Amino acid sequence: MHATSFDELGLRPELLRAVAEAGYTVPTPIQAQAIPVIMAGRDVMGGAQTGTGKTAGFALPILEKLAPMANSSPSPARHPVRALILTPTRELAIQVEEAVRTYAKYTNLRSTVVYGGVDIKQQLAIVRAGVEILVATPGRLLDHIEHKSVYLGQVEIFVLDEADRMLDMGFIPDIKRIMALLPVTAKRQNLLFSATFSGEIKKLADALLNAPQLIEVAKRNTAAETVSQCAYRVASEAKRGLLEHLVRSRNLNQVLCFVRTKHGASRLARQLEKDGLITSAIHGDKDQKARLEALEAFKAGKLQVLVATDVAARGLDIDDLPLVVNYEMPYVPEDYIHRIGRTGRAGAAGEAISFVAPDEERLLSEIERLLKKAVPIVVPEGFDPAAGSRRDHGERSERGPRHARPTHEARAPRAERAPRDETRAERPPRDETRAERPPREDPRIARELAYALNPDQPLPEPSAAASGDTRSPPRPTRPGFGHGRPVPALLMKRATPPAPPAEPDSA
Numbered sequence: 001m002h003a004t005s006f007d008e009l010g011l012r013p014e015l016l017r018a019v020a021e022a023g024y025t026v027p028t029p030i031q032a033q034a035i036p037v038i039m040a041g042r043d044v045m046g047g048a049q050t051g052t053g054k055t056a057g058f059a060l061p062i063l064e065k066l067a068p069m070a071n072s073s074p075s076p077a078r079h080p081v082r083a084l085i086l087t088p089t090r091e092l093a094i095q096v097e098e099a100v101r102t103y104a105k106y107t108n109l110r111s112t113v114v115y116g117g118v119d120i121k122q123q124l125a126i127v128r129a130g131v132e133i134l135v136a137t138p139g140r141l142l143d144h145i146e147h148k149s150v151y152l153g154q155v156e157i158f159v160l161d162e163a164d165r166m167l168d169m170g171f172i173p174d175i176k177r178i179m180a181l182l183p184v185t186a187k188r189q190n191l192l193f194s195a196t197f198s199g200e201i202k203k204l205a206d207a208l209l210n211a212p213q214l215i216e217v218a219k220r221n222t223a224a225e226t227v228s229q230c231a232y233r234v235a236s237e238a239k240r241g242l243l244e245h246l247v248r249s250r251n252l253n254q255v256l257c258f259v260r261t262k263h264g265a266s267r268l269a270r271q272l273e274k275d276g277l278i279t280s281a282i283h284g285d286k287d288q289k290a291r292l293e294a295l296e297a298f299k300a301g302k303l304q305v306l307v308a309t310d311v312a313a314r315g316l317d318i319d320d321l322p323l324v325v326n327y328e329m330p331y332v333p334e335d336y337i338h339r340i341g342r343t344g345r346a347g348a349a350g351e352a353i354s355f356v357a358p359d360e361e362r363l364l365s366e367i368e369r370l371l372k373k374a375v376p377i378v379v380p381e382g383f384d385p386a387a388g389s390r391r392d393h394g395e396r397s398e399r400g401p402r403h404a405r406p407t408h409e410a411r412a413p414r415a416e417r418a419p420r421d422e423t424r425a426e427r428p429p430r431d432e433t434r435a436e437r438p439p440r441e442d443p444r445i446a447r448e449l450a451y452a453l454n455p456d457q458p459l460p461e462p463s464a465a466a467s468g469d470t471r472s473p474p475r476p477t478r479p480g481f482g483h484g485r486p487v488p489a490l491l492m493k494r495a496t497p498p499a500p501p502a503e504p505d506s507a
């Protein structure tokens with residue numbers, strides 16, 4: 001039996017208080033399973049994606065284990081790096097460290113995050129002052145090791161987060177170099193999380209883990225199999241009318257409506273309010289209190305529509321939503337799966353409708369490629385998506401029978417659809433700070449490319465740095481790493497943490 005409350009997990013009161021303040025009442029499946037195993041000191045191979053609550057799943061037991069070593073001494077020597085968490089991207093690194101800091105707030109444990117693409121100088125002072133929990137992207141961590149600002153010889157717990165993405169981004173050689181600097185496997189606890197377990201990941205796990213416990217939680221894409229999905233072809237200008245029509249004609253409550261940007265979310269919520277729908281929005285610009293209020297009202301069934309961005313909706317724990325609307329199609333196909341997972345949860349029947357404007361057809365194709373199945377195109381009942389207005393009662397659609405929901409409309413054969421590359425050029429990046437995903441065709445080339453483009457890889461040699469080029473070409477080997485002498489933490493004052501990069505507009 002897995003724990004059904006945080007109290008049962010044996011966490012100390014300081015952590016339980018922080019968890020309660022974060023608003024968590026029930027451990028997620030990965031937390032219920034992983035926390036006791038990690039607290040017992042075992043290595044873990046975790047099959048869990050971001051969005052499952054895995055960060056607290058490893059951060060809470062790490063904090064529990066390190067809490068006895070917490071102290072308020074100003075001496076860096078009293079704050080060696082005891083837990084190292086590696087993530088593939090700076091966004092994830094920032095997110096993970098924020099979570100660690102939230103849960104650690106009533107302990108004396110220190111944490112910080114280091115990632116590439118920003119000046120290392122600000123980070124140097126902080127890490128030199130000593131932190132027990134270090135969250136890092138691999139390349140920047142190697143830079144710190146080169147600067148002798150980080151010493152890994154006292155790491156007790158090593159976490160490799162999103163190992164499959166690490167592999168995709170060409171980070172495995174860097175990780176191996178880092179592993180060579182850690183205490184021997186028998187002396188440390190290792191946790192590896194990955195959404196997929198390819199042969200390469202298994203090989204990495206063999207090298208890293210010591211008799212691991214395998215913990216897997218439902219994959220995100222299970223929702224794709226249980227949720228009834230369809231798409232409407234509709235002009236952008238007609239989307240608002242269509243949403244209103246859908247809500248009113250079906251007398252719906254609790255419709256979760258996704259848009260891509262926080263400005264778009266605010267605007268749409270305002271417009272829908274004007275249209276007379278009880279609406280609120282949650283997005284990154286709203287403070288925690290406003291988000292919680294909107295969420296509570298939504299959960300209580302007091303809102304007809306909640307407009308959300310992908311980032312803000314992450315971790316929303318709302319069951320049995322009748323309908324998720326993709327008002328704007330996501331740029332990242334995986335976000336579609338995440339979005340539709342909000343409906344039909346816990347075995348309940350769910351429905352997801354996508355509003356696809358002509359310029360979003362390609363995004364739909366990418367989603368279908370990921371799902372490995374087509375999303376049926378149907379004609380909205382009683383609404384003319386071309387005219388953007390309600391049809392008179394009794395009028396039949398020219399494009400399909402009124403009652404046939406879902407009605408499959410003839411789709412252009414794949415060959416006629418625009419090739420994938422064109423869409424890439426057009427698409428604004430989801431977040432400029434994130435490295436472009438590599439093309440998947442040739443994994444070896446893709447990895448090299450991803451690594452070369454990745455601002456989180458180690459800093460270039462001094463000559464390149466002098467020329468202002470912060471992106472170095474891939475360097476397959478870095479002789480010397482793993483053989484350098486341990487660097488004692490230097491006595492320096494703890495400075496204020498570096499400002500994270502601007503929040504992406506998708507938040």
Ligand code: AMP
Pocket residue numbers: 023024025026027028031049050051052053054055056314315316317
């Ligand atoms: P993660 O998969 O770790 O990125 O977590 C996804 C989201 O779920 C984050 O926003 C967390 O704050 C949230 N979360 C984690 N654990 C819980 C929980 N037990 N209850 C509710 N939300 C949670």
